Amino acid sequence: MEVNEGVLISEFLKALDLVGTFVFALSGAVSGVRRRIDLFGVLVLSFVAATAGGIVRDVLIGATPPAAIQDWRYITLSLAAGFVTFYWYPLVAKVKSPILVFDALGLGLFAVAGAGKALAFHLGPGAAVLMGMLTGIGGGIARDILVAEVPVVFTAELYAVAALAGAAIVVIGDSVFGSSAPAAAIGGVVCVALRLMAIRKGWKLPVAQQLD
Amino acid sequence: MEVNEGVLISEFLKALDLVGTFVFALSGAVSGVRRRIDLFGVLVLSFVAATAGGIVRDVLIGATPPAAIQDWRYITLSLAAGFVTFYWYPLVAKVKSPILVFDALGLGLFAVAGAGKALAFHLGPGAAVLMGMLTGIGGGIARDILVAEVPVVFTAELYAVAALAGAAIVVIGDSVFGSSAPAAAIGGVVCVALRLMAIRKGWKLPVAQQLD
Amino acid sequence: MEVNEGVLISEFLKALDLVGTFVFALSGAVSGVRRRIDLFGVLVLSFVAATAGGIVRDVLIGATPPAAIQDWRYITLSLAAGFVTFYWYPLVAKVKSPILVFDALGLGLFAVAGAGKALAFHLGPGAAVLMGMLTGIGGGIARDILVAEVPVVFTAELYAVAALAGAAIVVIGDSVFGSSAPAAAIGGVVCVALRLMAIRKGWKLPVAQQLD
Numbered sequence: 001m002e003v004n005e006g007v008l009i010s011e012f013l014k015a016l017d018l019v020g021t022f023v024f025a026l027s028g029a030v031s032g033v034r035r036r037i038d039l040f041g042v043l044v045l046s047f048v049a050a051t052a053g054g055i056v057r058d059v060l061i062g063a064t065p066p067a068a069i070q071d072w073r074y075i076t077l078s079l080a081a082g083f084v085t086f087y088w089y090p091l092v093a094k095v096k097s098p099i100l101v102f103d104a105l106g107l108g109l110f111a112v113a114g115a116g117k118a119l120a121f122h123l124g125p126g127a128a129v130l131m132g133m134l135t136g137i138g139g140g141i142a143r144d145i146l147v148a149e150v151p152v153v154f155t156a157e158l159y160a161v162a163a164l165a166g167a168a169i170v171v172i173g174d175s176v177f178g179s180s181a182p183a184a185a186i187g188g189v190v191c192v193a194l195r196l197m198a199i200r201k202g203w204k205l206p207v208a209q210q211l212d
Numbered sequence: 213m214e215v216n217e218g219v220l221i222s223e224f225l226k227a228l229d230l231v232g233t234f235v236f237a238l239s240g241a242v243s244g245v246r247r248r249i250d251l252f253g254v255l256v257l258s259f260v261a262a263t264a265g266g267i268v269r270d271v272l273i274g275a276t277p278p279a280a281i282q283d284w285r286y287i288t289l290s291l292a293a294g295f296v297t298f299y300w301y302p303l304v305a306k307v308k309s310p311i312l313v314f315d316a317l318g319l320g321l322f323a324v325a326g327a328g329k330a331l332a333f334h335l336g337p338g339a340a341v342l343m344g345m346l347t348g349i350g351g352g353i354a355r356d357i358l359v360a361e362v363p364v365v366f367t368a369e370l371y372a373v374a375a376l377a378g379a380a381i382v383v384i385g386d387s388v389f390g391s392s393a394p395a396a397a398i399g400g401v402v403c404v405a406l407r408l409m410a411i412r413k414g415w416k417l418p419v420a421q422q423l424d
Numbered sequence: 425m426e427v428n429e430g431v432l433i434s435e436f437l438k439a440l441d442l443v444g445t446f447v448f449a450l451s452g453a454v455s456g457v458r459r460r461i462d463l464f465g466v467l468v469l470s471f472v473a474a475t476a477g478g479i480v481r482d483v484l485i486g487a488t489p490p491a492a493i494q495d496w497r498y499i500t501l502s503l504a505a506g507f508v509t510f511y512w513y514p515l516v517a518k519v520k521s522p523i524l525v526f527d528a529l530g531l532g533l534f535a536v537a538g539a540g541k542a543l544a545f546h547l548g549p550g551a552a553v554l555m556g557m558l559t560g561i562g563g564g565i566a567r568d569i570l571v572a573e574v575p576v577v578f579t580a581e582l583y584a585v586a587a588l589a590g591a592a593i594v595v596i597g598d599s600v601f602g603s604s605a606p607a608a609a610i611g612g613v614v615c616v617a618l619r620l621m622a623i624r625k626g627w628k629l630p631v632a633q634q635l636d
Contacts, residue, residue, distance in 0.1 A: 032578075038629035040585060041578030060267070062276035064486035069551045086632045127281045141358075146565075148574050150360050154244075154253030161252060205250040208298045212576070272479070272487035339493045353570075362572050366456075366465030407598060415461040420510045 017113060018077055020106025025078040026099060027048035028143045030092060031083030035147055045143055046082035047075060053138025057114050057131050061121045100199060107159070108166050108191035111136035112184045115167035116174075125171045132167025133160060136191075158198035158205065166191030196209055229325060230289055232318025237262035237290040238311060241297030242273035242304060242353045247282055247359055257355055258294035259287060264352025268342050269326050273333045312411060318402035319371070320378050324396045327379035328386075337383045344379025347370060348403075368411035370417065378403030440594065441537060442501060444530025449474035449502040450523060452567045453509030454516060456499050459571055463510055469567055470506035471499060477562025479554050485545045489614060524623060531583070531592050532615035535560035536608045537593035540598075549595045556591025560615075582622035590615030 025152050026084035028049025051068035059153035068074040085092045092099075103197035114135025137153045137160050144151040166187040173183020197203065240261025244254035262333065270278035280286040297304045304311075318325035326347025330340035349365045349372050356363040365371045378399040385395020452473025456466035464473025475492035482490035492498040509516045516523075542552035561577045561584050568575040577583045590611040597607020621627065 009303070020288050028395060032630040035574065036631050037574070037578045038631050040540060040629050041575075042632065043579070044584070059271055059483055065547055067546075069484060069554060070548060072548075072550050075550060075554070084302060089389075089632050095254055100429055124282060124284075125278055126284050127598065130287065140240065143351060145360075145569060146355060148360050148569075148572050150247065150249070151253075151358065154249045160256070205252050207250050208245040208301050208362060271483055272489055272493060310610050333489075334490055336494060336496075338496050338499060339489060341492060342499070357569060357572075362459065363465075363570065364459070366461045366468070372468070417464050419460050419462050420457040420466065420513050 023102035025081030049143040052142035136163030162194040233313035237293030261355035264354035323378040340411030449505030473567040476566035481549030524604035
């Protein structure tokens with residue numbers, strides 16, 4: 001199948017994609033080290049956190065084998081993040097704030113790239129927004145399921161909503177202007193800004209009222 | 213690939229399919245609200261509970277992208293069920309008995325439609341029964357995994373067995389009579405009746421004896 | 425797609441594959457009986473533990489529908505293992521040591537066969553090693569997620585590393601000699617030996633140091 005990914009994912013976005021992979025992998029590795037999981041488990045959690053969103057997206061849109069499995073850079077970066085976290089955990093644990101910033105960057109990039117890839121594979125606009133959001137949040141969900149916890153994306157500050165907004169801007173831009181390159185830039189910036197503002201201001205989605 | 217789904221899933225079954233989607237989505241939303249998960253998480257649980265069975269089935273039989281992602285009605289109904297539950301939870305929590313009835317209807321429809329779709333994609337009879345059961349019970353399993361619990365289908369009254377029976381009747385009917393429309397009706401009725409009888413009578417599958 | 429699986433998976437390997445399926449299914453059934461899950465749940469855990477690794481591999485490499493769903497022998501053997509465990513649990517629980525040996529055999533066979541199948545579907549060497557390891561360890565991971573626990577593969581003695589070694593030998597042999605039959609035998613033996621030695625000697629991967 002011919003796809004015009006080249007237009008969307010420029011060299012700049014590719015670099016950001018790899019940064020996002022590395023930072024998401026760090027989040028998986030930290031999760032494993034905190035639970036005293038062994039070296040192998042830490043490496044698996046790194047890889048899963050970095051790539052599960054993209055892998056599930058690729059399986060759903062029929063793009064098998066998934067890029068994260070075929071392209072050696074994803075696994076190499078994931079393993080590197082896992083080893084760094086495993087052997088220098090106290091160091092990684094200290095730089096929490098920069099990690100949140102990189103994580104927000106990764107979220108924005110993954111949401112935008114995921115929506116773009118779904119459009120390139122001829123999915124409809126609603127499905128493409130869904131795939132963009134999934135690419136952004138899927139890795140974190142899989143990471144938390146593997147350590148038997150309720151995914152933090154369900155309680156974090158506007159995490160999924162930011163991914164949704166970024167993906168929606170890409171899809172709207174594509175259907176209005178026919179080209180998604182500027183929309184991708186705007187979508188990514190909006191997603192990252194929303195997420196960082198939400199962390200700083202403590203914005204959260206509401207929780208339902210219950211009878212006790 | 214040309215498939216004769218039209219024969220199987222008549223307009224009536226389509227309506228039931230959407231009812232089933234809505235009711236399964238309610239079950240996911242209730243699960244989220246009870247655990248004080250935020251609005252987004254509740255919407256994800258609604259969508260997952262309503263569609264995960266069908267999505268996994270479609271991925272396994274090679275029907276990508278899955279119908280639940282391509283067809284806007286599934287996500288719309290799922291989100292509607294999520295919002296209703298989120299903002300009127302005390303109301304939804306009260307109507308437990310009607311929900312169990314609708315849930316049984318959804319289970320029957322999903323099992324029958326899942327087996328029919330697998331046959332339409334040329335799977336063998338055993339595999340088609342498996343796919344029918346999976347379509348019926350997959351959403352509930354994914355919902356429970358997301359909130360880090362052992363799936364209730366493992367302990368509920370004849371839940372999976374009812375789905376299995378419905379799917380098996382569809383497949384047997386198809387191989388004996390060559391057409392699955394009447395078999396689908398009978399399979400659906402048997403599944404729903406089995407499940408409702410099991411709830412009323414408290415029928416359960418045995419648990420193995422153990423040395424303590 | 426034409427694939428030369430015949431060369432790799434000889435009659436001997438096929439027999440071992442079925443032994444591996446049965447033994448992995450036993451591990452799933454034991455896990456279910458211990459948690460007082462009902463008969464159906466025990467059968468599902470048997471099937472999942474025996475086949476999830478191969479099913480996910482087949483989905484990822486685009487080989488749908490997966491062999492474990494199409495070939496009746498996998499489900500039959502899984503169900504047989506589930507029934508045996510359910511009705512004769514005290515007996516099965518006694519033969520722990522033989523089960524560990526068969527489990528190691530299954531791990532070796534699954535890792536080797538998984539890597540071979542990925543090569544046959546034209547995946548790159550890194551991806552093929554990954555698929556081999558996934559085939560070996562995927563069933564156990566899915567089994568543990570279904571009962572809401574952290575996968576034991578993250579803490580067991582060199583479990584995943586043994587699978588990785590076996591898969592890597594297959595892939596290296598394939599790229600050096602062009603044929604993977606002798607490499608498959610060596611890879612399988614190395615995997616099984618590594619795992620059995622690790623159990624006997626208590627070899628484990630390190631756990632990261634933490635500030636408390």
